[in-house]
Amino acid sequence: MWxxxxxxxxxxxxxxxxxxxxxEANPSQISIRTSISNSQLVEIALAKPAEGIADNAGGMxxxxxxxxxxxxxxxxxxxxxxxxxxxxxxxxITEKHRGKLECFSTLGEGSELIIQLxxxxxxxxxx
Numbered sequence: 001m002w003x004x005x006x007x008x009x010x011x012x013x014x015x016x017x018x019x020x021x022x023x024e025a026n027p028s029q030i031s032i033r034t035s036i037s038n039s040q041l042v043e044i045a046l047a048k049p050a051e052g053i054a055d056n057a058g059g060m061x062x063x064x065x066x067x068x069x070x071x072x073x074x075x076x077x078x079x080x081x082x083x084x085x086x087x088x089x090x091x092x093i094t095e096k097h098r099g100k101l102e103c104f105s106t107l108g109e110g111s112e113l114i115i116q117l118x119x120x121x122x123x124x125x126x127x
Contacts, residue, residue, distance in 0.1 A: 002086060005085065033045040043115070045112055069087055101114070
């Protein structure tokens with residue numbers, strides 16, 4: 001949910017600087033794609049598709065992209081975010097589920113977050 005909530009917040013921020021006519025002509029979108037990337041991984045991709053308009057798919061600068069999974073890192077104004085959502089998401093996906101959470105972003109083109117989870121979890125037995 002944090003991954004999706006952050007995508008919604010990013011689009012809301014972009015839309016705050018757009019007119020109603022601009023939003024109506026090129027509505028902001030989030031697409032979610034699921035697939036089996038191989039027989040052992042489920043892939044969930046969350047993307048802001050590029051529409052050819054920078055405001056609709058602005059992407060992230062490299063220095064932001066490199067820090068989005070760090071605890072307490074946020075680009076939101078004071079009082080709007082704690083910077084923990086993406087860090088916790090990363091921890092749950094990578095440590096608890098032994099998956100991967102990756103971010104691909106090009107400034108001016110858009111961002112994509114990809115979650116990969118094993119189709120089967122290893123169960124450890126207590127001795």
